[in-house]
Amino acid sequence: MKILKIDHIGIAVKNLAESTRLYEMLGIQSTGSEVVDEQKVKVSFFPVGDSEIELLESTSPEGPIARYIEKNGEGIQHLALRVDNIEVALEELKAKGIRLIDEKPRYGAGGAKIAFVHPKSTGGILLELSQRQG
Numbered sequence: 704m705k706i707l708k709i710d711h712i713g714i715a716v717k718n719l720a721e722s723t724r725l726y727e728m729l730g731i732q733s734t735g736s737e738v739v740d741e742q743k744v745k746v747s748f749f750p751v752g753d754s755e756i757e758l759l760e761s762t763s764p765e766g767p768i769a770r771y772i773e774k775n776g777e778g779i780q781h782l783a784l785r786v787d788n789i790e791v792a793l794e795e796l797k798a799k800g801i802r803l804i805d806e807k808p809r810y811g812a813g814g815a816k817i818a819f820v821h822p823k824s825t826g827g828i829l830l831e832l833s834q835r836q837g
């Protein structure tokens with residue numbers, strides 16, 4: 704398994720349009736927004752150098768981002784690392800006794816294959832592994 708780079712930092716926000724304006728004031732342009740039904744979120748990506756900032760707004764009061772904001776308020780919710788092969792990475796982490804939220808990858812924004820690692824195994828950080836096609 705090979706970690707290629709910090710793919711993105713996921714930030715939970717209450718209002719995507721409002722937060723988008725804030726980041727655009729900083730001079731960072733969004734590449735557009737997308738709804739990921741499976742995770743009950745609407746997301747926007749803001750490329751920054753070789754990585755991105757991902758803003759996430761919940762589309763349902765029961766979604767993971769709504770629950771996160773209820774508990775912690777708005778802020779950094781996860782850190783995503785890009786891997787070369789997500790299936791291999793998950794096998795390897797599992798073999799090392801690291802607790803996974805997703806044993807198998809699912810599809811995230813932009814068609815990326817993603818899987819989450821449990822914060823209990825990573826010092827409190829919700830870690831997302833991400834593999835992009837091409």
Ligand code: ZN
Pocket residue numbers: 711712713757781783831
């Ligand atoms: Zn993410």
